[in-house]
Amino acid sequence: PVYLFDQPLNETQKIRVTGPFTVETVPAPTVKPISIHSSAILSADDSVARTGESVRQDEWRTELQSNGIRGKNGQRITFSYLEPLGGTRWLHARGETKEDKPKHVAISFGPEHAALNSKQVEMALTEAQRLVPRPQILAFASFHFDSAASKAIDETIWPGVALIKAQMNMDLQTDDLKKKRSSNESFWLIGQPDISIKNAGEGKIEVTVNGFDYYDTRTGNVDGGGPEKIAMWMLDTDYDGRSLYPRQVFFPMAGKTEGWAKLARNLKAEIDEEKIEAFRGTTSLPFKPGDNRRIAVKIVDDRGIESVIERDTDVGGV
Template identity: 30%
Template sequence: MIDTRILNSPFAEPSRHWELDENGIPTGTPASGRRRSEFIVPVPPPKHKVKAQANLQKAGVQNTKKDERLTFATLRPWPGGSRVSAEGEYEEAGVKKRAAIVIGPEYGTVGPDLVREAARECRDWADAMVVCGFAFDPQVGDSTMNLGRLVVLKARMSQELRAAEAYKAGGGNLFVVFGEPDIALDQADGACVVRLKGVDIFDPTTGEVRSSGRVEDDVACWFVDTDYDGDSFFVRHAYFLGGKDPFEKLKTALKAEVDEDAWASLYRTESRHFAKPKSGRIAVKVMNHYGDEAMRVFKI
């Protein structure tokens, strides 16, 4: 935010001017001398970014726990970069900190290049970087998010934000942080087994990352593509968790009795054995009870 917009005296020749970026938007940095005479057509930021920032100010960022929400005391546009859209101030364990806000494309996925470029812009001044997107590329995983002291959070934006009325409301879980799944891949005698060990959950109130207590409390279902081609995820194994009585709702929905032995083969955190993939890769997709998902790809 520019506090003092007037740089020069009205009674003297201008000696400074505000620097503009390649889109004609002020960067907030004063430059010496007079501005060169030329045509300038400012390019405003995309509307979905402006509306998303307005909702982020009101709604904050929620994780999968009810009382753990990252709220911003202030949130203002950041003029100094092409990837970082806004700067927010928040409090963590009683200490005031700064967060860089990155808004992904309205149509398409947030890729690893966007995350790395945004991190380079804000790593000198931000304590955390919140990357908001409607969808994330599978390559945006552990290695991409591990950027030294900078805490990087993937916040999935609700599809409700696409509706104009949702932008005005500013409530609900519009931005949700879903932790990275803790997955183990075991191989023996030409066969593979995937084990879902838990989910790493970020607590925005303390800044700590902890492992989920019970997998069933944080994961609704998970799927395995045992021969991932790198483009399309094909569900070859499906497993369902969560709920105190996993059979009751299914019985109600199907209006029939459920074979508990058959259901038990799907209610598990360890996959069935499968052969090594011809493509050399498998993919595991995990979904929580809000419908948010995270995906990891393993090379074999």
């Protein structure tokens, strides 16, 4: 039984510390059973991306044409038109960008309640190769991308065609709460995090965030960006594939009186200046890999745009 108390005791000697980054769920391409005794793995509902035109896709396409895709430094990809794409299963819309030299665009929307996976990327690429005229931009828009799909999009080289990822705002799932206006930020470009893992000795490893790669809407190229625009990053040292549990949190852009220093001041606590300085960096504290042998890193840049990357922790000697 669970007991609820409407008048808890007020203990003035204790301070409760919490925040929006305590535990975050990460949508997964499969639904894992909670019970450890269950061996069944149920497929998530990915029907929106598999059944062609739908009411949801019509709403998303309308929103995308109205507001475009937000990019870096105020850049934005806007469209002169977007229309449903018939005869395809994995591509859902096509159109042109609104600029002096318009580019042909094809859009693939991810599922409503699951991650966009690598199969969808592969099949959308196959369909895009048959389109006439050939798209110059192939955009994948989803609420979440699994790691294999992100890797496939980022590493695919198709001369003359830019493959980009657009994060969809979760407000698109709550139409009753979302007001239709031109200032909506419903789609934004996702930068690809660049991380490295190295052996730190004594059975421990370190994770370093090297930066972000961004699609430049003006040049049409993917430009590398350093870590200087990373406002915060979180590290789950034992990622279970279901929930991202930050065990180390860093604020690289925080000043001397911000981030962890501000928290310590508010709590009127003694702080270790050396450790506070370490949590302003882009290299994690050494740690031993967990039982899952997998990590997850979530990065938030100075625009507030988030991106998650997962990696195995198999490093030589660990």
